[in-house]
Amino acid sequence: MSNTTHxxxxxxxQAVVDGPEAAAEIRLHLRxxxxxxxxxxxxxxxxxxxxxxxxxxIEVPPRPASFAAEPSRPARSRTMWSTVxxxxxxxxxxxVLALLPxxxxxxxxAQAVVEIAALEEVTINDDLFWEPEEAFSxxxxxxxxxxxxxxxxDFLDFVAPDLDETTSQCQAGRTPC
Amino acid sequence: xxxxANITQELNxxxxxxxxxxxxDAKAFDKLVDIFWGDIYxxxxxxxxxxxxxxxxxxxxxxxxxxxxxxxxxxxxxxxWLYSIAMNLVRDHYxxxxxRSIMSPLGEAEANTPEPDSPAGDDRAVDGVFKxxxxxxxxxxxxxLAQGEREAFTMRFIDGLSIRETAQALDxxxxxxxxxxxxxxxxxKGDKQLLQVLRGEA
Numbered sequence: 001m002s003n004t005t006h007x008x009x010x011x012x013x014q015a016v017v018d019g020p021e022a023a024a025e026i027r028l029h030l031r032x033x034x035x036x037x038x039x040x041x042x043x044x045x046x047x048x049x050x051x052x053x054x055x056x057x058i059e060v061p062p063r064p065a066s067f068a069a070e071p072s073r074p075a076r077s078r079t080m081w082s083t084v085x086x087x088x089x090x091x092x093x094x095x096v097l098a099l100l101p102x103x104x105x106x107x108x109x110a111q112a113v114v115e116i117a118a119l120e121e122v123t124i125n126d127d128l129f130w131e132p133e134e135a136f137s138x139x140x141x142x143x144x145x146x147x148x149x150x151x152x153x154d155f156l157d158f159v160a161p162d163l164d165e166t167t168s169q170c171q172a173g174r175t176p177c
Numbered sequence: 178x179x180x181x182a183n184i185t186q187e188l189n190x191x192x193x194x195x196x197x198x199x200x201x202d203a204k205a206f207d208k209l210v211d212i213f214w215g216d217i218y219x220x221x222x223x224x225x226x227x228x229x230x231x232x233x234x235x236x237x238x239x240x241x242x243x244x245x246x247x248x249x250x251x252x253x254x255x256x257x258w259l260y261s262i263a264m265n266l267v268r269d270h271y272x273x274x275x276x277r278s279i280m281s282p283l284g285e286a287e288a289n290t291p292e293p294d295s296p297a298g299d300d301r302a303v304d305g306v307f308k309x310x311x312x313x314x315x316x317x318x319x320x321x322l323a324q325g326e327r328e329a330f331t332m333r334f335i336d337g338l339s340i341r342e343t344a345q346a347l348d349x350x351x352x353x354x355x356x357x358x359x360x361x362x363x364x365x366k367g368d369k370q371l372l373q374v375l376r377g378e379a
Contacts, residue, residue: 009363009366010359010363013359013362013363013366014359016362017340017355017358017359017362018355043362043366046365046372046375046376047334047362047365049375050315050334050335050375051334051335051336051337053311054219054223054311054315054335055219057308057311057312058218058219058222058223060214060215060218060219061218061228061232063210063211063214064236066207
């Protein structure tokens with residue numbers, strides 16, 4: 001391309017977007033044409049101003065104290081996981097109680113409920129929250145998925161599909177609690 | 178030291194920290210939070226228009242990153258990986274709220290505008306009006322872009338990611354991102370009102 005023929009609008013845009021990786025003919029022209037260089041630099045400056053002005057409008061709050069050493073999950077999320085794990089443990093405990101050999105006389109239902117409640121209180125600890133990649137093999141997929149990302153509710157349903165159903169059936173007296 | 182050398186040094190530092198964090202080094206992860214907290218907070222704030230949502234979502238980004246860092250592929254891609262987590266959480270936020278991606282921390286810029294007659298309020302009032310104008314024009318411009326163009330343009334020219342990082346964060350090819358950027362920049366060049374604000378002529 002000769003220096004008497006300037007870059008087209010599209011080529012100017014390519015020069016800005018591609019930067020040093022722009023097509024050889026564009027780079028060659030820019031080397032010898034001050035006018036086109038000025039146009040490219042002006043557009044680069046305007047685009048650069050966009051990021052600067054945007055950043056200036058936002059005041060960034062201090063970061064939370066620590067994520068790694070002392071994990072601080074959002075309250076909603078912690079409640080969600082606590083509910084899932086406590087519910088799962090309660091369901092598992094109920095299953096164990098139901099399958100125990102019955103040499104002894106059956107326990108009164110009220111006594112069993114007290115035991116399950118005690119289990120829930122004792123077994124929740126933070127270690128359980130921090131190994132999701134081992135516990136749930138699809139965890140990465142859940143995080144990285146594109147537009148079809150599972151919603152939190154979908155993910156909950158995936159992790160504990162029958163939890164709500166079990167609870168409601170128990171409350172309705174259809175299944176043992 | 179030139180700007181390129183600084184960028185290279187920062188990339189090397191981030192990659193080294195990400196490698197350590199991937200092996201379970203909590204202090205290394207903590208340093209990564211130091212480096213990226215502001216960028217991620219702004220990125221989310223631009224897209225949600227709410228400082229409260231931005232703070233919550235940004236925290237969630239790092240919590241998720243910490244729990245999933247064992248699965249990080251290339252340590253050098255940590256930044257784009259982090260942005261992809263943020264982008265997914267922002268999309269979840271839109272889904273929950275039933276809104277679509279438009280850049281608009283506008284409401285807050287207006288709300289923060291002080292009374293014109295308050296002490297030292299004049300400059301801040303002008304500043305608030307300017308912020309409002311700026312985001313109105315950016316918002317109008319973004320509304321005229323296709324979704325793919327908007328995501329690529331904002332990540333490249335407002336968040337300041339490279340083309341490679343943008344492509345990785347959006348899970349697209351570099352050539353697809355470039356094509357979307359050509360179109361978006363052509364529209365940007367034609368947006369006289371936004372250019373006037375950027376040039377300080379408005």
